[in-house]
Amino acid sequence: MNTKKIAARAALAPAFAIVNERLNQTGAREALLDRVMGDIRFRRASNRIREGRQAAIALAAQNSSGKLIGTVQLWHVATEGPQRTPLQGALLLGPLAVDPEQQGRGIGAALMQTAIGEARGRGFSAIILVGDPEYYDRFGFSASLAAKLAMPGPFERRRLLARELVPGALSDISGVLRAGFESPH
Numbered sequence: 001m002n003t004k005k006i007a008a009r010a011a012l013a014p015a016f017a018i019v020n021e022r023l024n025q026t027g028a029r030e031a032l033l034d035r036v037m038g039d040i041r042f043r044r045a046s047n048r049i050r051e052g053r054q055a056a057i058a059l060a061a062q063n064s065s066g067k068l069i070g071t072v073q074l075w076h077v078a079t080e081g082p083q084r085t086p087l088q089g090a091l092l093l094g095p096l097a098v099d100p101e102q103q104g105r106g107i108g109a110a111l112m113q114t115a116i117g118e119a120r121g122r123g124f125s126a127i128i129l130v131g132d133p134e135y136y137d138r139f140g141f142s143a144s145l146a147a148k149l150a151m152p153g154p155f156e157r158r159r160l161l162a163r164e165l166v167p168g169a170l171s172d173i174s175g176v177l178r179a180g181f182e183s184p185h
């Protein structure tokens with residue numbers, strides 16, 4: 001989205017803010033994900049990396065009344081097996097979702113840009129996700145950077161995308177993704 005378009009949309013729409021998700025917003029976040037994605041999110045390969053764990057970064061978009069209208073979470077991720085170079089300090093992003101009545105106002109872009117900034121600020125090396133390249137390429141994600149990676153379950157190769165935060169962070173990395181524990185800080 002270009003700057004003019006973002007400004008035009010912002011002028012028409014009431015304000016929203018991107019904040020760190022609070023403990024008391026978990027219910028609202030899950031209700032939003034149920035509405036936007038339904039149960040399929042629990043059957044995706046990414047869920048094997050998320051299940052039973054706490055997100056490394058969880059952001060909420062909220063409107064001027066404090067209602068949660070968007071969400072994004074990022075999870076520690078590593079690679080499985082005896083690689084010569086282990087994947088370190090990387091995050092798996094998802095799910096990303098915006099209230100259907102609020103879509104097209106730049107909330108998804110604001111969540112993505114804040115998530116990338118937060119991950120970089122905390123010293124993470126790369127972000128990986130499964131999603132539509134037609135949406136995520138505007139945030140610098142590409143399938144070529146994720147070409148040597150695989151999900152721990154069925155996935156579409158064209159939708160496995162990555163973005164480096166540290167140049168070259170993924171260049172020698174290959175393998176199947178699994179839950180990671182390490183945190184750069």
Ligand SMILES: CC(C)(COP(=O)(O)OP(=O)(O)OC[C@H]1O[C@@H](n2cnc3c(N)ncnc32)[C@H](O)[C@@H]1OP(=O)(O)O)[C@@H](O)C(=O)NCCC(=O)NCCS
Nearest residue numbers: 001036096097098103104105106107108109131132134135
């Ligand atoms: C994807 C999603 C988070 C975007 O949120 P949003 O607040 O509407 O995003 P923005 O306002 O920043 O951007 C809207 C733009 O993204 C485009 N877009 C949205 N989803 C897209 C997709 N899957 N593929 C390509 N473009 C997409 C819109 O057409 C719009 O384009 P425009 O700027 O040319 O008008 C939201 O549509 C959503 O929650 N979708 C359902 C859940 C989902 O599919 N999440 C994962 C995405 S793969």
